Amino acid sequence: MGISDLHAMQLDSGGNSVSLEKVIGRGMPSAAALPSTEIEQFYQAVSNFVHTFDFKTGDTVVFLADKLLDQRVISAITGLAAAHGIKPIMVMTHTTNMMEIPEDVKPILEKATFVVSTWFCSAWHPYCIALRRDKGQRWVKITFFRNLDLLHSEQARFPTELVGELVRATAARFPRGKDIVLKFTDTRGSDLTIPLTARMVDKNLSTNRWKGEVLATSPGAYVHYLPTHGPNLYEPGPMLDDLNTIVKTSGTIYPQWAVGFEPFSERIGVRFENNAIVEVSGQSPDAAILREMLIGGVLIELGCGFNPKWPRHLIYPAGSNSPGSLHFGIDLLKPADYIKKKMPLWEEPPVHVDLCTFDTTVDAGENRLITAGFLDALKDKAVVDMAARYGEPVDLLENWPD
Ligand SMILES: [Fe+2]
Numbered sequence: 333m334g335i336s337d338l339h340a341m342q343l344d345s346g347g348n349s350v351s352l353e354k355v356i357g358r359g360m361p362s363a364a365a366l367p368s369t370e371i372e373q374f375y376q377a378v379s380n381f382v383h384t385f386d387f388k389t390g391d392t393v394v395f396l397a398d399k400l401l402d403q404r405v406i407s408a409i410t411g412l413a414a415a416h417g418i419k420p421i422m423v424m425t426h427t428t429n430m431m432e433i434p435e436d437v438k439p440i441l442e443k444a445t446f447v448v449s450t451w452f453c454s455a456w457h458p459y460c461i462a463l464r465r466d467k468g469q470r471w472v473k474i475t476f477f478r479n480l481d482l483l484h485s486e487q488a489r490f491p492t493e494l495v496g497e498l499v500r501a502t503a504a505r506f507p508r509g510k511d512i513v514l515k516f517t518d519t520r521g522s523d524l525t526i527p528l529t530a531r532m533v534d535k536n537l538s539t540n541r542w543k544g545e546v547l548a549t550s551p552g553a554y555v556h557y558l559p560t561h562g563p564n565l566y567e568p569g570p571m572l573d574d575l576n577t578i579v580k581t582s583g584t585i586y587p588q589w590a591v592g593f594e595p596f597s598e599r600i601g602v603r604f605e606n607n608a609i610v611e612v613s614g615q616s617p618d619a620a621i622l623r624e625m626l627i628g629g630v631l632i633e634l635g636c637g638f639n640p641k642w643p644r645h646l647i648y649p650a651g652s653n654s655p656g657s658l659h660f661g662i663d664l665l666k667p668a669d670y671i672k673k674k675m676p677l678w679e680e681p682p683v684h685v686d687l688c689t690f691d692t693t694v695d696a697g698e699n700r701l702i703t704a705g706f707l708d709a710l711k712d713k714a715v716v717d718m719a720a721r722y723g724e725p726v727d728l729l730e731n732w733p734d
Contacts, residue, residue: 381412381483383547389418393445394441394446395423396450397423398428398450399425401450405474420448428475431453431681446471448471449471450474455473464553470551470552473555477557487642487653494718495544496545496559498638498640498709498715499544499563500544501714503563506537509530511530514526516585516694517695518692521599522584522585525583526634527579535571535572541563559639560638560642561651564635564636566581568632579606579607580606585601586600587688592685596618600614608630609626629685630662634661635650635661639655645690649679657690658689658692658694666683715729
């Protein structure tokens with residue numbers, strides 16, 4: 333029954349009757365927060381913010397920014413740096429879609445000890461990875477902090493260390509010391525498998541993100557702020573010794589949605605062979621567009637959300653970051669005109685597509701990571717105990733905003 337159906341229904345009351353529609357919500361607490369509560373919540377977010385950007389006296393900070401980034405975000409971060417006597421060097425480009433670090437920028441970047449970046453190549457480009465690995469640079473990617481007003485969001489004030497604990501609890505579920513298969517299934521009939529060697533699992537889980545490090549504190553750190561995007565269940569960069577290795581990803585997923593689209597109205601099948609997309613089934617216009625874009629594309633990232641207060645069904649700009657929701661990151665054979673038209677200012681390049689699911693079951697070998705889109709680690713005792721320090725665990729961990 334919808335709210336419009338309630339309009340015709342009556343509540344008999346003391347000889348009168350009132351429309352049920354008129355009393356909707358009267359059994360619920362007021363949604364309005366007191367100003368004092370809002371201030372308290374804001375400073376929780378500010379504390380997370382200050383701790384994540386763990387500047388140390390003597391740091392050399394380089395800021396890789398773009399002109400569509402809220403200037404107030406830059407000021408907030410340079411303000412934190414100024415409190416440590418640090419004067420960041422700004423490198424401003426016209427777009428986040430930087431596929432590599434320009435040669436002119438490299439001498440500047442190489443002097444950094446701390447990098448704040450909006451640039452796309454930051455996560456995966458071997459040059460950027462080497463700067464962290466070999467020089468110990470600490471990096472914060474701010475894809476999810478492009479507007480200062482986000483400090484007022486629920487995901488900004490969610491306890492940062494609890495995101496880390498959820499990551500660690502999920503990492504602990506991976507079988508170690510043997511080859512395993514990552515398996516993705518759902519009620520639509522999806523059945524995708526990614527065979528992982530013990531070494532691939534070890535290498536992936538040894539990254540600072542899978543260790544649950546969420547602050548840019550230790551040498552080589554790479555963290556997202558806001559802390560929403562967790563480490564990836566599958567990602568060639570940290571997993572493979574040789575990036576030319578063909579991973580035998582195979583099977584079909586039926587994504588529910590993709591960034592740049594409305595939720596799919598039909599069952600669209602995306603079939604993989606040897607990590608590349610070989611078939612897209614479906615009759616709808618969306619299926620036709622995806623077929624045109626995706627055939628020949630390869631899986632380069634299988635991301636999972638880890639912040640329970642990220643709006644569950646907000647998938648822009650790069651997939652939902654709610655725990656247990658997945659995004660299958662595909663690199664296309666060529667840039668897609670569809671993306672250029674729909675999202676000309678997208679933070680990711682038009683050669684990338686994120687396919688999203690909210691109800692996938694994920695098994696790593698004999699162990700369960702996610703059940704029907706619910707991250708199993710949300711129920712772990714260590715996670716619940718830590719959540720209890722901050723508030724009501726069920727509210728913090730399982731009460732997801734839409
Ligand atoms: Fe991602």
